[in-house]
Amino acid sequence: MKHKISALFIILGLVSNTLPLYSIDDYYNFPNQSYKGSVVYESSRNLCLFPFVATTPDPTKEYLIKGIPSVLLSELRNLEYTYVEHPKSNVVYHSFGDAPVLTLQEKIDAESPNVKRKKKEINDEKDLQDLRSGKKQLAPEKDPRYIKVTIKQQWDRKAPTPDESFGLATKLNCDYIVGGSFEVKDNELFTKVFLYDDFEGKTIPFEHKTSVIRAYQEMGPLGESIREKLQGRDTTAVEVSAAGEEGALVYLDGIYLGKTPLIGKKFPVGKRSLFVFKEGFHPYKQEIQLEKGKPFLLDVQLSLKLSNSFITVTSNVESDVYLGIQYLGKTPLSHLAIPSGMNRLRISKEGHIDSFRAVDAHDNEEVVVDVQMREGKTDVYYKNKQNVFLDHTYKDFATYSLYGSLLFYASYVYLNYASRQAYSAARSQVTLVNASAISSFYQNNPNEFFFWYGVQNSIIDDAESKAKNLKRVAGTLPMENRRDRQLVGGPMVIMMGLMLVSAATFYILGLDEETLEFGYIPLNPSSVSYGQSAREGYGYMQFNVRY
DSSP: OOHHHHHHHHHHHHHHHHHHHHHHHHHHHHOOOOOEEEEEEOOOOEEOOOOOOSSSSGGTTTHHHHHHHHHHHHHHTTOOOEEOOOOEEEEEEEEOOSSSOOEEHHHHHHTTTTSSOOOOSSOSHHHHHHHHSOOOOOOTTTTTEEEEEEEEOTTTTTOGGGGGGGHHHHHHTTTEEEEEEEEEEEOOOOEEEEEEETTEEEEEEOOOEEEETTTGGHHHHHHHHHHHEEEEEEEEEEEHHHHHHHHOEEEEETEEESSEEEEEEESSSSSEEEEEOOBOOOEEEEEEETTTTBBBEEEEEOOOOOOOEEEEEEEEEEOEEEETTTEEEEEEEEEEOOEEEEEEEEETTBOOOOEEEEEETTOOOOOEEOOOBBBSSSHHHHHHTEEEEEEEHHHHHHHHHHHHHHHHHHHHHHHHHHHHHHHHHHHHOOOOOHHHHHHHHHHHHHHHHHHHHHHHHHHHHHHHHHHHHHHHHBBBBBBGGGTOOOOOOOHHHHHHHHHHHHHHHHHHTOOOHHHHHHOOOOOOOOOOOOOGHHHHHHHHHHHHHHH
């Protein structure tokens, strides 16, 4: 009878603990979702420029040690991108589970179809291959094969030799190194330059000969040769004129090439965006195609920007008036013709604080501005006018609050990680993970079963308790709550929210009218062409696209 009662308790114990035992599978199994891998390509490379070394030391020619690379620097500044046919992938997110079908972003989009998100143009190697084959065309800023180049000047370092470049590239984080040597013979300057490519692991030599007297003026072809090699793609000649108008600024893909008439300039082939801008004219924009071996010639007909809007400016003291960068005259100004469009007005007088006004001039309408100038220093006033506590402004406190939210977010991420690690630590200590294995163990080792079962259940309970406590402190953001996409409050989540609200509050408190006017810059137009659609384009080009 005693054995029958014991058996009954055993059976009841097994039944009552079936659910906790089956939950062990949660500790062992990965989620059922599977995600395809996604790739992020490199976005920038560093070009390090070093001083040159004199083959035959001459104190009278020491200015060339930094002078030659400085001239090359002026030519290389126009290099914004380097073209790499096979860019290096920085991060690869591997899939887990079986038979991945969707990427993580595709899965998120599928679960929330009504939410609009900005999609990546290049998601995998197939998209990149479409670019190489010409099936797909992208602007350089979206094409991962065009990598931005940042120039670092290393004037204080010793001139390296080509053999030393490998070690320097790693030490100084240089993807490219430009160095060299020079020698003066009979008033002629012989320059040897090397370009070290750390990714390719090779050194490319250049040589150039000029006169000593005109060395700087004649160094242009050498810099152009280095730039063409760094561009990494076939180039073609570009010539642009503006129907006889001289001095118009020419840009390709935002890179300044020179002024009209522009001749003898080379640029990488492909689909490009051409901008031509001159004071007093509508900016000109056109998408062009540069082809290998075929010079590009274009004569642009600029449209005169008529000054058919008017402005009247008065002030309590006589002051200078500027519209954008254009000087209009001294106050009072009455019914003065100005170009229509959005711009920024500045009223300035020595010994007084500059006053700024946003101007949105419409055709055949007049803008009237009356300003009360105040004595003081402009730079001191605008630096300190928003001080809240000591030298800290509303903007400072908004920034500090934003940093605080990032700190709490980091704590949130760590606590979630620690919660997952609590489960992971328990997995290695749990030996049986399903009902059939447990049943088999009970039948074969009935005397050890209850002790083992108590230990296993204790491990599971401890892991669950620790993980839930950590998760309770962290909370859960909607984007990570896969069940119902709801926010679950926790100290870290709550503090993140408070810091973000605080940042927004301080930012709004600091937005008084004068601050808005001071920071006003004309908006970037969606398109720049002829006619009324170019109103905003003129002011924007004045502020942002200047040589």
